[in-house]
Amino acid sequence: MRNADAYTIKHQSISSINLMEKAAKAFVKVFKKEVSNKESKISILCGQGNNGGDGLAIARLLDDENYKNVVVYLITFSTGQSEDNKKNIKRLLKLKVPVTIIKEAKIVKNLQSDVLIDAILGSGLNKPLQGDYATVATFVNGLKTKVISVDVPTGFNSEGGIAEKYNGIKADLTICFQRPKINFFCPESVKALDKFKVVDIGLDENFIESQKSEWKLTTESEIQQLLKPRKNFSHKGTYGHALLVAGNNTTMGAALLSASACLHTGAGLTTVCLPQSGLTALNTALPEVMALPRNQYLAMEAFDRFSAIAVGPGLGVEEENEELLEKLVNLRKPLVLDADALTILSQRGDLLYELPAQSILTPHMKEFDRLFGEHKNWWKRVETAKREAIARDLIFVLKNQYTFVCLPNGNVHINPTGNPAMASGGMGDVLTGIITALVAQSYSSADAAILGTYLHGKAGDELAKERFTVSASQVVLQIPKTMKKLLATD
Numbered sequence: 061m062r063n064a065d066a067y068t069i070k071h072q073s074i075s076s077i078n079l080m081e082k083a084a085k086a087f088v089k090v091f092k093k094e095v096s097n098k099e100s101k102i103s104i105l106c107g108q109g110n111n112g113g114d115g116l117a118i119a120r121l122l123d124d125e126n127y128k129n130v131v132v133y134l135i136t137f138s139t140g141q142s143e144d145n146k147k148n149i150k151r152l153l154k155l156k157v158p159v160t161i162i163k164e165a166k167i168v169k170n171l172q173s174d175v176l177i178d179a180i181l182g183s184g185l186n187k188p189l190q191g192d193y194a195t196v197a198t199f200v201n202g203l204k205t206k207v208i209s210v211d212v213p214t215g216f217n218s219e220g221g222i223a224e225k226y227n228g229i230k231a232d233l234t235i236c237f238q239r240p241k242i243n244f245f246c247p248e249s250v251k252a253l254d255k256f257k258v259v260d261i262g263l264d265e266n267f268i269e270s271q272k273s274e275w276k277l278t279t280e281s282e283i284q285q286l287l288k289p290r291k292n293f294s295h296k297g298t299y300g301h302a303l304l305v306a307g308n309n310t311t312m313g314a315a316l317l318s319a320s321a322c323l324h325t326g327a328g329l330t331t332v333c334l335p336q337s338g339l340t341a342l343n344t345a346l347p348e349v350m351a352l353p354r355n356q357y358l359a360m361e362a363f364d365r366f367s368a369i370a371v372g373p374g375l376g377v378e379e380e381n382e383e384l385l386e387k388l389v390n391l392r393k394p395l396v397l398d399a400d401a402l403t404i405l406s407q408r409g410d411l412l413y414e415l416p417a418q419s420i421l422t423p424h425m426k427e428f429d430r431l432f433g434e435h436k437n438w439w440k441r442v443e444t445a446k447r448e449a450i451a452r453d454l455i456f457v458l459k460n461q462y463t464f465v466c467l468p469n470g471n472v473h474i475n476p477t478g479n480p481a482m483a484s485g486g487m488g489d490v491l492t493g494i495i496t497a498l499v500a501q502s503y504s505s506a507d508a509a510i511l512g513t514y515l516h517g518k519a520g521d522e523l524a525k526e527r528f529t530v531s532a533s534q535v536v537l538q539i540p541k542t543m544k545k546l547l548a549t550d
């Protein structure tokens with residue numbers, strides 16, 4: 061983002077002070093919707109760098125907008141001051157907005173305001189908070205005032221592991237410039253922010269897009285380009301035959317959910333390889349789906365006719381399932397691996413390192429750590445997934461609110477869809493069924509993982525508009541509608 065900043069200043073003949081003005085304006089536009097009462101008591105804490113410069117410009121713009129009770133506090137714990145910060149203080153001092161210089165943290169302890177704007181330190185953070193800065197953050201967090209941070213909460217690092225003992229400001233809202241920070245997508249970011257909004261400040265988009273970065277935030281237009289419409293004169297054979305090796309006596313529902321998701325995502329044919337005890341349930345619940353009864357006599361040839369094979373949901377970790385997994389690995393065709401298949405792999409390192417190239421693994425955090433050891437934080441977990449994906453030509457779908465899809469080319473696609481209403485059992489089984497259906501329909505493993513993850517979350521988002529919770533079965537039924545809508549708006 062700093063490069064984009066410099067590039068925009070150089071190539072769009074915009075000065076850095078004007079870029080700061082644009083950033084402040086973009087902030088104020090969102091702020092006005094969040095805090096519409098012009099009588100609100102607003103305290104703006106400004107640092108000495110460009111983040112503080114933004115805060116000073118915001119104070120002036122809020123005064124322009126007739127916010128009547130804006131007070132600025134200038135934090136002066138450091139020696140330097142950025143040029144644009146100096147310019148903005150000069151502009152502000154021409155107005156009647158009160159400016160108080162803060163030399164000691166304790167003044168912040170008793171600030172009386174309805175809203176506090178945090179513009180102390182932004183993306184320039186280059187070391188952990190210490191001394192007075194850390195004390196100010198503690199006081200702000202104790203104020204019980206709504207906190208809105210400019211670009212990034214003070215003390216929060218934009219990339220890299222988030223400290224276990226985060227000591228920065230906890231913001232209710234962060235209004236972030238041009239692109240979200242990668243660390244916003246790590247679950248540990250809850251220590252620093254509740255929600256974020258990204259605002260366009262006019263940085264050169266072509267330049268940003270041309271920058272090499274392994275981080276890609278999946279967008280709806282990318283998904284619309286990936287998604288293939290059903291073809292004229294097509295028939296069930298056109299869309300592949302998917303096999304789900306899933307289900308056990310007490311977890312047959314997982315197999316049914318996966319199979320149903322596979323069917324609704326458009327596989328031409330879906331078969332479930334399940335124990336004899338699941339046949340009645342399958343035939344009753346999903347008459348469109350076929351069964352391959354699971355027993356130890358299944359020959360390798362039994363799997364030849366399938367264009368995509370998933371293994372794991374509700375499978376069980378018994379010895380016979382371990383043997384079956386070994387058989388599937390030996391087919392040397394890409395697999396989709398989830399749940400119990402991952403648990404078996406965590407005990408069978410030999411199999412893990414023999415997985416067919418382009419296989420897709422869909423672990424949640426615990427499954428991932430069982431495979432590759434404990435990780436201190438999500439940043440480290442994603443680093444391991446990136447490394448393993450490259451080294452072994454595998455795709456990792458590291459599941460969470462924001463799922464990270466790590467590809468063999470080193471790219472990490474961050475999925476923006478999905479919501480907490482979806483946090484319930486069976487949701488992962490559905491994701492496996494969706495991805496498997498896409499592989500059966502000849503999407504590449506990478507595209508199936510990116511597209512499947514997006515569709516799964518998007519269906520959940522659509523349902524959550526009207527529901528407090530969303531069940532896995534509801535997501536399944538929503539999928540065809542979600543796909544249709546995405547194609548319709550193309």
Ligand SMILES: NC(=O)C1=CN([C@@H]2O[C@H](COP(=O)(O)OP(=O)(O)OC[C@H]3O[C@@H](n4cnc5c(N)ncnc54)[C@H](OP(=O)(O)O)[C@@H]3O)[C@@H](O)[C@H]2O)[C@@H](O)CC1
Nearest residue numbers: 065080083109110111181182183184185186187188189211
């Ligand atoms: N590119 C964009 O998108 C645009 C960005 N804009 C804005 O600029 C912001 C970035 O500004 P910035 O580079 O001046 O850094 P900022 O965060 O104000 O920090 C200032 C100084 O603090 C210091 N410091 C660091 N860590 C510290 C610590 N732990 N404890 C104490 N001190 C610490 C460090 O100085 P040092 O101590 O290293 O001398 C650093 O230089 C960005 O977030 C956005 O708001 C917009 O205006 C326009 C478009």
Ligand SMILES: Nc1ncnc2c1ncn2[C@@H]1O[C@H](COP(=O)(O)OP(=O)(O)O)[C@@H](O)[C@H]1O
Nearest residue numbers: 424459460461478479480483485486487488489
């Ligand atoms: N808070 C959340 N926000 C978005 N998606 C969520 C959330 N909680 C769970 N999910 C999604 O639900 C799925 C849960 O997978 P998993 O834990 O394997 O479930 P299960 O084993 O019950 O099927 C993942 O795809 C995950 O992304």
